[in-house]
Amino acid sequence: MNNIVAIVGRPNVGKSTFFNRLIKRREAIVDSVSGVTRDRNYGKSEWNGKEFSVIDTGGYIKGSDDIFEGEIRRQVELAIDEADAIIFVVDVEEGITPMDAEVAKLLRKVTKPILLAVNKVDNAMREKDAIEFYNLGLGEYFTIASISGSGTGELLDKLVEVLPELPEVSEDEEQLPRFCVVGRPNAGKSSFINALIGEDRFVVTDIAGTTRDSIDTRYNRFGFEFNLVDTAGIRRKAKVKEDLEFYSVMRSVRAIEHSDVCILLIDATRGFEGQDQSIFWLAEKNRKGVIILVNKWDLVEKDTMSTRDYEAKIREELQPFTDVPIIFTSAITKQRLLKALEETVKVYENRKQRIPTSKFNDFMLKLIEAYPPPALKGKYVKIKYCMQLPTPTPQFVFFANLPQYVKEPYKRFLENKIRENWDFSGVPIDIYIREK
Numbered sequence: 001m002n003n004i005v006a007i008v009g010r011p012n013v014g015k016s017t018f019f020n021r022l023i024k025r026r027e028a029i030v031d032s033v034s035g036v037t038r039d040r041n042y043g044k045s046e047w048n049g050k051e052f053s054v055i056d057t058g059g060y061i062k063g064s065d066d067i068f069e070g071e072i073r074r075q076v077e078l079a080i081d082e083a084d085a086i087i088f089v090v091d092v093e094e095g096i097t098p099m100d101a102e103v104a105k106l107l108r109k110v111t112k113p114i115l116l117a118v119n120k121v122d123n124a125m126r127e128k129d130a131i132e133f134y135n136l137g138l139g140e141y142f143t144i145a146s147i148s149g150s151g152t153g154e155l156l157d158k159l160v161e162v163l164p165e166l167p168e169v170s171e172d173e174e175q176l177p178r179f180c181v182v183g184r185p186n187a188g189k190s191s192f193i194n195a196l197i198g199e200d201r202f203v204v205t206d207i208a209g210t211t212r213d214s215i216d217t218r219y220n221r222f223g224f225e226f227n228l229v230d231t232a233g234i235r236r237k238a239k240v241k242e243d244l245e246f247y248s249v250m251r252s253v254r255a256i257e258h259s260d261v262c263i264l265l266i267d268a269t270r271g272f273e274g275q276d277q278s279i280f281w282l283a284e285k286n287r288k289g290v291i292i293l294v295n296k297w298d299l300v301e302k303d304t305m306s307t308r309d310y311e312a313k314i315r316e317e318l319q320p321f322t323d324v325p326i327i328f329t330s331a332i333t334k335q336r337l338l339k340a341l342e343e344t345v346k347v348y349e350n351r352k353q354r355i356p357t358s359k360f361n362d363f364m365l366k367l368i369e370a371y372p373p374p375a376l377k378g379k380y381v382k383i384k385y386c387m388q389l390p391t392p393t394p395q396f397v398f399f400a401n402l403p404q405y406v407k408e409p410y411k412r413f414l415e416n417k418i419r420e421n422w423d424f425s426g427v428p429i430d431i432y433i434r435e436k
């Protein structure tokens, strides 16, 4: 599990530039593997060997100060709630604006680590100008220039130093599947959990976290034992009804990162929209299992929309990762709740399966012989050996004489064949081509 760092501040102070600098190197790696990045406001970063997740709250809102003042305030409040540390970015060119002062006021009450970054400090003169930011009452500040990266090293040194130690996951917990229920506000998450779990009498244990409320709760339902991540959070939190992408993402990050399989609830009466997609890609990016429940199915007129049409429409949006279970449920009539749980467990097992190397070679090498990678510049690519790596999520490596000649479409072909022959439904797969 990672610490979560939120970047806050008003528009145009340079939050996104700073964010991109933080995640750059790692993003590039992710990019070359999956070929796609969808969410530019969430990523992983690493400094001095410590990995953490970063959310750029500003990435979700564009515009001038006045229109969004209330909005920024709510973002900061949410960041305070959900993040382990906050980087507050201000702009030396502008000096302290009324909104900076507002944000600082909120942050001063917080006991979590707050780092004040004074951005656009690219000369000695501005270094002097930065002194005024002491008036924000947040103590020491870091002068940085996001564009060049100067000063960011000192800031990051401090950040990783003050990030809290996360509770250790015990071995016992480690062995149980961890599921989380995610989705936009009002999709029916609480109703689903209540319908599935019922009263608290089903709670076996409650593992207390150190700094926050317990994140895992153990259940035993229909013969399945599992941990439900952050259920307490869903139940406890004052309901956020604002239906903005940022809220769902912010509220889902920790639960998703901590889970094996994410149960994504969507509201059947609304369809699979931007926010649902963001959460889906968050799970995919973290290489978690995913299952989609089209909830409130009882409210949909069956003659206007069949499950088949509905499902096809969702799958279009999932491209290229379309091999995902989609189930039509109702938390109110309890339709297909057991099926949903069974499928979730199946996804968990799919994600853990290990294909014996000999079997994998038998199948794949025959296939590759029949459908070899296309020759490039008169050169033939030969793949002689392949295997599944012993990694927590399914990764496959193919050894070739000319790995750089194997392009994305062929990798996708290999992935599709793996999926046809073995059940990896709901599970992101990585394919690597390496030199032999």
Ligand code: GDP
Residues within 6 Å of the ligand: 183, 184, 185, 186, 187, 188, 189, 190, 191, 192, 234, 295, 296, 297, 298, 299, 329, 330, 331, 332, 333
């Ligand atoms: P959450 O914000 O995702 O936790 O959503 P809630 O569980 O609070 O549900 C929001 C509203 O939708 C409540 O009024 C629920 O009664 C209603 N609801 C949830 N699931 C269903 C369902 O499957 N069918 C119908 N008809 N209503 C539902």
